[in-house]
Amino acid sequence: MIEATQTKKGTDPYLSSFAQLQKELEGKQPPWLQQIRKAAISRFSDLGFPTSRQEEWKYTEVAPIRRTLFRPAAYEPNGLPTERLTGLTFANLQCPRLVFLNGHYSAELSSLKGLPETVQVKSLAEVLEQNPDLVKPHLTQHAQYEDHPFVALNTALIQDGALVHVSKGEVIQEPIHLLFLSTAAEEVVAVHPRNLILVDSNSQVTIVESYIGLHKGVYFTNSVTEIVVAENAVVDHYKLHQESRKAFHIDTLQVHQDRSSSVRTFNATLGGELTRNEVNVVLDGEGAECNLNGLYLISGTQHVDNHTRLEHAKPHCDSREMYKGILDEKATGVFHGRIVVRPGAQKTDSKQTNNNLLLSDDALINTKPQLEIYANDVKCTHGATIGQLDPEALFYLRTRGIDRTTARSLLIYAFASQVVNRIKVDLVRTELDDYLFSWLPAGHLVREAI
Amino acid sequence: MLEIKNLHVKADGKEILRGVDLKVNAGEVHSIMGPNGSGKSTLAQVIAGRESYEITDGEVIYQGKDLLEMAPEDRARQGIFLAFQYPVEIPGVSNTYFLKAALNALRKERGEEEVDAMDFLALIKEKMKLLGMDETLISRPVNEGFSGGEKKRNEIFQMVVLEPKLAILDETDSGLDIDALKIVAAGVNSLRSPERSFIVVTHYQRMLNYIVPDAVHVLYEGRIVKSGGKELALELEEKGYTWLEDKTAAAVNS
C-alpha cells in the first residue's frame, strides 16, 4: 500500500501531479495564478521536504510523508449520505456550512441557509473560474512559500477550498462552518485545501474550520488558510482537527491584521498521526489585538507540532497566547512560539503561555519560546510548564472518597477547561467538552459532577 | 475504632515516626500535641493514606480492618476524614462539584441514593450558614484564592457535609482568630456523638477550651512520650516543650 521506492528527495510524484493539474486547468485559470503556481512548484522542487537538521523542523520528522506515495484525490464530491456525519465530533455543527469531500466542494452536503447576502461563501474553484479578480489582490499574497515547502506545494496545487468575503460593516451572527472530510480508507491520497477569508472594515465573522477523517486511512492533508482582516473588523477562527489516527496533517493559518482589528483563534488537535499546525499573525496596524489559543490532546504514537509566529509590525498592539497540551502514552509534542517585535513597534504588549500535562513517563514535549525584539518600549512575557498531575491535589481528592481514576479525570478536565472556556461559540465548546468527557477514563462522572 | 501499634514511618530515607502507639475508642476525642517537626502531620497523613511515606513497621487497625492495606478513597468511604494542615488549591475544579462527587461516593458506599442537585444545594446552604461561610466560596475553585482562615473553614465545612466516623484535624486552629476558632469548634461539637471519634492535632491549648478532649498525647521526635487528661494540655502550655526534652533525655539514658 505504501511504496517506499521514492527518490530521496521525494518531490517527483508532486511534480507529476503538478503537470497533470496544469493539463486539466489549461485555458481555465487566470494567467497571474499560473505564474504563481509555476514559481511555487519550482520553489518546492528546490527546497524539497524539510529535514530535522533545519531549525524549524528540528523535532518534527516528516520523512514518513516524504516516503509515502500519495496520489491526488479523485473528483467525487457527491454521494456521501448526510447521516454519515451524525455523532462525529466537529462534523455536525448546527450552522451554515460549506463541505469539501477529499478536497472537492460538495454542493450536495453544503447548506448556506440562514446566511445574509452580505457575506459571500463559495467554493474557491468556482470563484477562480467565474470571478478571479475578486481574489487576485489577496490569494497567495500573505502565506509566504519562499521558505516553506508545504506552503509552496499547496500554492502550486491550489484547486479548491473556501472563499469567504464579508462586506464592510456587516456583522454575521451565525458561525460559518468549513468542513473538510476525508473518506480515504485504502487509497493513499493527498489533498491541498486552500481557503481565503476576506473581512472588510468594521465587520465581524466567526469561522469554524474542521478536518475530519471518516475512515482509518493513511492520507495527507496539506492545507493553507489566509485571513485578511481590515480596519476595525473582528474575526473568530476555530480550527478543529480530528483526522484519522493514521493521517498526516500539515496546516498553515496566515492572518494579516489592519488597524484596530481583533482576531481570536483556537486550534484543537485531537486526531492525526503526524500534525504540524502553523499560525502566523502579522499585526500590521496600530491598536490591533489578537488572542491565540490551542489545545492538543494526544496519545498512542501521535505527534503534534504547534508553531506560532506573532509579528508585531506596528505600535500599540496586544497579543495573548495560551496553548495547553495533554499527552498520554507515547505521544510527542512540540510547541514553538515566536514573537517578533519590529523596529518602531513600541508599546507592544505580548503574553505567551504554554502548559503541558504529561500523563505517562513515555510522553514527551519540546517547548520553546523565541522572542525577537527590535523595539525598546515593549512588554513581552512568556512562560512554559511541563508537568504531571499534581500529586497533592490527587491525594486531597482521594481523601474525600473520590477514586483515583475519577480524581485524575477531574484534574485533567480542569487543566483543559482553562483553555476550552475561552471558546466563545457554544456549539464548538459543547462539542469539545463532549469529546473530553469521552476521552477521559471517568469522563461520564466528570460530566455529572460539573 | 482505631488502634495504632508500634508504627514506624520513613520519608526520603529519614525515620519520622519511631514507634507510635495510640488507641481511640468510638465517641472519644483525642488531642495530639507536640512541637514543630515532631511528626504530627506525618501521623495524620499516614492514617489518611498518603502513599509517599514508607511504613517500615507496625500496624493500624480501623474498625477491625487493616487500614494500611486500603487506598485513600476507600478509607474515606469507610468514614475517615482528614482536615489538612495545608489544604490544597485545585484550580478549575469548583467546590460544589468536588463536594457533590465526594458526598455521592460516600453515599454509594453506604448503599444510599445519590443526592439530587436541589437537596445538595439545600444541605450545603445550611452547613455554610452554620460555619458562617461566604456563599460565593462554593462556586469558586477548591481553595483557590482562599485566605488561610477560609481554607480552614472550608475543611470543617467539608467535614460537616461528609459526616465522617473518624475525623482528624491537623492544626485546624492555627492562624485562626478567636471568632473563627469558636465557629470551627462549634462545627466539630455539632458532630460529636457516641459513634464518632476525633483526633485533634494542635500546637496550642486554646482550641481545647472549646473542644474538650478525653485524652491528650504528646508526640515528640516521632514517639508519644506522654499521655494524660485535658489538664496535660494546660501543663504543656505553661511549661512549653523544653520540659519534655529533659524528660526524654532522662528516659533514653535510663
Ligand SMILES: Nc1ncnc2c1ncn2[C@@H]1O[C@H](COP(=O)(O)OP(=O)(O)O)[C@@H](O)[C@H]1O
Ligand atoms: N515527605 C517528606 N519527606 C521528607 N521529610 C519529611 C516529609 N514529611 C515530613 N518530613 C519531615 O518529618 C518531620 C516531621 O514533619 P511533620 O510530620 O510535618 O511534623 P509536624 O506536623 O509535627 O510539624 C520534619 O522534620 C519534616 O521535615
Ligand SMILES: [Mg+2]
Ligand atoms: Mg504539621
